[in-house]
Amino acid sequence: MTQQRLYARLILAVLLPLILVTATLWPVLHMHLETRQESIREETRAILQVGESTLLRDINETLSYALAIAEMPIIKAHMTSEDTENTENSTSAQLSSFLSTLVRHYPRYTKLTLIDNQGNEVLSAPTELASDPRFTAKRHASTDYFKAASKLLARDLYISPPGRNLQYELFSGEVIPVVNVATPIFDDQGEREGVVLLSLNWQHLSEAVHQAMHIDPDAGVLLADAQGGWLLTEGSQRLPMISFGDNYARLAAEPWQPVTEQVEGAFTLGNHQLRFQRFDIRSQGYQGLAGRIFSQDDTLPWVLGVSLTMPTWKTLLQDDASVIWFLLLTYSTAVALGIYWSFSSHQQRKLRHQAVLHANEVSKLYDSAPCGYHSLNADGVILKMNQTELDWLNLDRDAIGQRCYLDFVSPASLPDVEAAFQDVKAGQQAEAECTLVADDGQTRHVIIQAVGYRENNRFMYSNATVFDITERKQLEEKLRAQAMTDPLTGVFNRRYLQAQASIEISRASRHDTPISLIAIDIDHFKHINDEYGHDAGDEVLKRFTDVIKGLLRQEDLLCRVGGEEFAILLPSTALDRAQQVAERIRAAVEQAQVSIENADVPTTIYITASFGVTHIERGEKTLKAAIKRADNGLYEAKETGRNRIVISLRSKSS
Numbered sequence: 001m002t003q004q005r006l007y008a009r010l011i012l013a014v015l016l017p018l019i020l021v022t023a024t025l026w027p028v029l030h031m032h033l034e035t036r037q038e039s040i041r042e043e044t045r046a047i048l049q050v051g052e053s054t055l056l057r058d059i060n061e062t063l064s065y066a067l068a069i070a071e072m073p074i075i076k077a078h079m080t081s082e083d084t085e086n087t088e089n090s091t092s093a094q095l096s097s098f099l100s101t102l103v104r105h106y107p108r109y110t111k112l113t114l115i116d117n118q119g120n121e122v123l124s125a126p127t128e129l130a131s132d133p134r135f136t137a138k139r140h141a142s143t144d145y146f147k148a149a150s151k152l153l154a155r156d157l158y159i160s161p162p163g164r165n166l167q168y169e170l171f172s173g174e175v176i177p178v179v180n181v182a183t184p185i186f187d188d189q190g191e192r193e194g195v196v197l198l199s200l201n202w203q204h205l206s207e208a209v210h211q212a213m214h215i216d217p218d219a220g221v222l223l224a225d226a227q228g229g230w231l232l233t234e235g236s237q238r239l240p241m242i243s244f245g246d247n248y249a250r251l252a253a254e255p256w257q258p259v260t261e262q263v264e265g266a267f268t269l270g271n272h273q274l275r276f277q278r279f280d281i282r283s284q285g286y287q288g289l290a291g292r293i294f295s296q297d298d299t300l301p302w303v304l305g306v307s308l309t310m311p312t313w314k315t316l317l318q319d320d321a322s323v324i325w326f327l328l329l330t331y332s333t334a335v336a337l338g339i340y341w342s343f344s345s346h347q348q349r350k351l352r353h354q355a356v357l358h359a360n361e362v363s364k365l366y367d368s369a370p371c372g373y374h375s376l377n378a379d380g381v382i383l384k385m386n387q388t389e390l391d392w393l394n395l396d397r398d399a400i401g402q403r404c405y406l407d408f409v410s411p412a413s414l415p416d417v418e419a420a421f422q423d424v425k426a427g428q429q430a431e432a433e434c435t436l437v438a439d440d441g442q443t444r445h446v447i448i449q450a451v452g453y454r455e456n457n458r459f460m461y462s463n464a465t466v467f468d469i470t471e472r473k474q475l476e477e478k479l480r481a482q483a484m485t486d487p488l489t490g491v492f493n494r495r496y497l498q499a500q501a502s503i504e505i506s507r508a509s510r511h512d513t514p515i516s517l518i519a520i521d522i523d524h525f526k527h528i529n530d531e532y533g534h535d536a537g538d539e540v541l542k543r544f545t546d547v548i549k550g551l552l553r554q555e556d557l558l559c560r561v562g563g564e565e566f567a568i569l570l571p572s573t574a575l576d577r578a579q580q581v582a583e584r585i586r587a588a589v590e591q592a593q594v595s596i597e598n599a600d601v602p603t604t605i606y607i608t609a610s611f612g613v614t615h616i617e618r619g620e621k622t623l624k625a626a627i628k629r630a631d632n633g634l635y636e637a638k639e640t641g642r643n644r645i646v647i648s649l650r651s652k653s654s
């Protein structure tokens, strides 16, 4: 049972800290993750902004450049020129050389072409391209850019959708997408003279955008036209196989769908955050000198986007080892503390259980001890008392806190007990011997040993141990009585007579009262022993004392002082009165009959006794002289016939 409780506590000790720590850490870690995710959102926002700026800047430069060329007087002059062939050839050669230099120094352009109003190519740069026999097609009349630009006003621009320049690819051997930028050329009189076409190396621009947005190596860049045509020459991080011109809308339908529904926005796809915005070069942020910008409606606006991996719990823990260590440390510390708690509380519980058992044992010992224990307050009211003493006093537990202990002390012992209690209240140890009187009147002789407890110089309570000495007292009493008494007759012995006589003599002296002494001896007692046996003699002795006891006062002291010799001390009794007492005894003894069985025959014995009577003379301190006088009287009584009384006085005896 105890073991099962320990296991339950251990499970609790592991689970509870885990729950508590998780409950505490969860909001913190959640906030940490939220912050990281928010910073990723911010980063996508910033990267997208950088991408847009780069795209805008490059488009701006491109368009401004196209307009600048269209505005060049030398171009205008060349397009309107009607000079001689030599002059024309000379100007054309110069212009061609100039434009070739321009294109070479601006690698974002692959080709610059001047086209007349009929769509015929007037001039083309670079010159190597123009002179290459593979580029024989010099007519642009049917092209989208020529058709569009031929209808534009001055400073208006046409931008073709990005596409592959097969002629250039044939020439350079590389796959290079281009964007054709065309604008009309007007002479100074406003006459339309033709179209200038700049073939923009789209790879140059898209790489610039890609690089600008690739601040974070984790960033995936998206640039597609309105139909989902992939406009970057590189693949995407999430779609590495895609290349320029591929249909992103088909290859990545899932992210494309929300992109087509909003102008700009962000959404989470798997563990990625994709932020996008539409980019329309016809209307958006163009800051050059161009008038209107045209393009094919179905390919614009473009979609520019960036995706970044959103932190998850997994990546958070993978990226930040300190978080794992922190969690491990926190959980293991919490669990360790929990286990420590369960073991220590288990141990404490065991100790508590043992303490309770011990306390019960002590309580049992306290209650069933062979002595009494109690505590009293300053007024003597019982604060605590063990069962033994409650039983002694015939009390139940309700008496605790109610009854005063001193009420159970006999009046004779009360002064001693009160004096001892005063000492105890002064903080000393004290002892008192007293008689306790229980509620039912039963008395018990006890010794109380007590000690007082004080705090801040003030008595708090007393603790007392009470020993029952009743039996001891009774034994002492019995021994004392035995020491003073004749075992055969039960009357006092000679030793007691001696001791008591000195007390009575001094008292008589103090009160000036007479005190007399009678000596008695049974007549011919030897004959009784001899005739009827020793047991019969004993019986005679007992009967003899019974007769005498019945004739004496309580204060008279009958003592057996020898075999068949007795003495009676008579306090407050004058000699003549003592003589009367002796006479009364003599007569009673003479009349007494002692019935015995003699050889199985009932027999009656008659006895007589002789008496010597005297009184204690003034000034006598002991009984010695009086005994001698009484013995003298007794002797005389024997001598003169027995069964008689002789008064013996000092003058006579001396």
Ligand SMILES: Nc1nc2c(ncn2[C@@H]2O[C@H](COP(=O)(O)OP(=O)(O)OP(=O)(O)O)[C@@H](O)[C@H]2O)c(=O)[nH]1
Residues within 6 Å of the ligand: 521, 522, 523, 524, 525, 526, 527, 529, 533, 534, 535, 536, 537, 538, 541, 562, 563, 564, 638, 642
């Ligand atoms: N049965 C019995 N006899 C005792 C006891 N003590 C003394 N005696 C006897 O008492 C007798 C006393 O005898 P005596 O001293 O000669 O005196 P007596 O026979 O009484 O004669 P008188 O005193 O002269 O009359 C002796 O025989 C003792 O043995 C006793 O306790 N019991």
